[in-house]
Amino acid sequence: xxxxxxxxxxxxxxxxxxxxxxxxxSCSTQxxxxxxxxxxxxxxxxxxxxxxxxIPLPATDFSFxxxxxxxxxxxxxxxxxxxxxxxxxxNHLVAHDPALFKSGNKHTINLDLIADExxxxxxxxxxxxxxxxxxxxxxxxxxxxxxxxxxxxxxFDGVVRMSKPYAAYGNVxxxxxxxxxxxxxxxxxxxxxxxxxxxxxxxxxxxxxxTGRTTTAHLHFETRINGQHFNPNIIxxxxxxxxxxxxxxxxxxxxxxxxxxxxx
Numbered sequence: 001x002x003x004x005x006x007x008x009x010x011x012x013x014x015x016x017x018x019x020x021x022x023x024x025x026s027c028s029t030q031x032x033x034x035x036x037x038x039x040x041x042x043x044x045x046x047x048x049x050x051x052x053x054x055i056p057l058p059a060t061d062f063s064f065x066x067x068x069x070x071x072x073x074x075x076x077x078x079x080x081x082x083x084x085x086x087x088x089x090x091n092h093l094v095a096h097d098p099a100l101f102k103s104g105n106k107h108t109i110n111l112d113l114i115a116d117e118x119x120x121x122x123x124x125x126x127x128x129x130x131x132x133x134x135x136x137x138x139x140x141x142x143x144x145x146x147x148x149x150x151x152x153x154x155x156f157d158g159v160v161r162m163s164k165p166y167a168a169y170g171n172v173x174x175x176x177x178x179x180x181x182x183x184x185x186x187x188x189x190x191x192x193x194x195x196x197x198x199x200x201x202x203x204x205x206x207x208x209x210x211t212g213r214t215t216t217a218h219l220h221f222e223t224r225i226n227g228q229h230f231n232p233n234i235i236x237x238x239x240x241x242x243x244x245x246x247x248x249x250x251x252x253x254x255x256x257x258x259x260x261x262x263x264x
Contacts, residue, residue: 078178083159090162090195093174093184094227100180101226105252108263109179111235112245120153120202121241122185123219128238132231140229141184141222142238145208148189148217152206155183155236160197160205169220170212173205180250181235184222187214225250230260 082099089095100107123144130143158177166172169186173193176182189209199205210217223232237244251259 079180081159081176081178081180083176085161085195091164093162093166093169093172094224095161096227097176097180097182101252107180107225107250107252108247109181109250110247111243112247114156114179114243118201119156119243121236122153122155122183122221123150123208124153124241126150126219126241129216129218132233141220142232143218143220144238145216145218148209149207150219151204152185152188152208152219154199154201154203154205156181156201158183158199160193160195160199163191163194163197165211168213170214171206171209172212175199175205180225182224182227184220184224186220186222187212187218189217225258225260226252228258230258234260234262 080099082097085095123146126144126146128142129145130139132142133139152173154175156175156177156179158175160173161176161182162172162174164172166186169184171188171191172184172186173188173191174182174184185206187209188206188211190207191205192207193199193205208217208219214220221232222229223235224230232238233244234248235244236242246262247264248260249263251261253259
């Protein structure tokens with residue numbers, strides 16, 4: 001009986017060992033399959049399908065309708081002026097421009113269209129010592145003063161019509177500008193420019209002095225239209241030394257004189 005029990009226990013242990021071996025073998029096989037699947041998934045590259053190329057466009061033309069921005073009109077304040085001068089125009093202060101008033105009796109100058117860099121006060125820092133007209137009957141301009149031999153500047157772009165000594169004016173310069181005006185600078189100690197020279201606004205053209213009929217060094221400054229003088233304060237604010245931002249109309253009368261006034 002003892003031998004039988006011993007033999008039976010030995011068979012039971014052998015059976016358990018075989019079962020454990022089979023179980024271990026089965027787990028190893030499943031794990032190996034899992035590893036292969038994992039490797040297979042890791043090595044998998046999805047296929048990317050690209051869109052078709054050379055897709056034909058519709059035969060009908062098409063365009064995007066965008067609103068066009070309105071362009072502001074560009075107005076050039078310059079006009080046609082005579083730039084070649086006769087001997088009389090070169091040697092005499094008063095001269096008419098044949099290009100002015102050829103299409104009518106009115107000439108308009110819009111000072112507000114003149115850019116800041118296209119004008120200059122003729123004597124920066126100067127003060128008025130004698131106004132236009134005033135107590136001195138026949139005073140055709142304004143007298144402005146700083147110090148002797150101060151630099152005189154051209155008021156606007158233009159062409160020098162006259163540069164020479166001239167009677168009581170002493171050394172004088174007359175510049176014809178592209179807006180139709182002429183400006184006069186006199187009593188100069190020295191002129192830097194000659195007739196026919198092109199000058200820019202703010203360009204030095206001479207030095208203040210006391211040549212001609214004068215008692216002190218200063219600049220006698222005039223504004224003229226077609227040879228006729230008018231108050232420079234219409235063009236410049238002489239107190240502030242800046243340009244009057246207004247529109248002026250020069251009207252030629254039946255008697256030949258020219259009336260200069262502001263218009264709205």
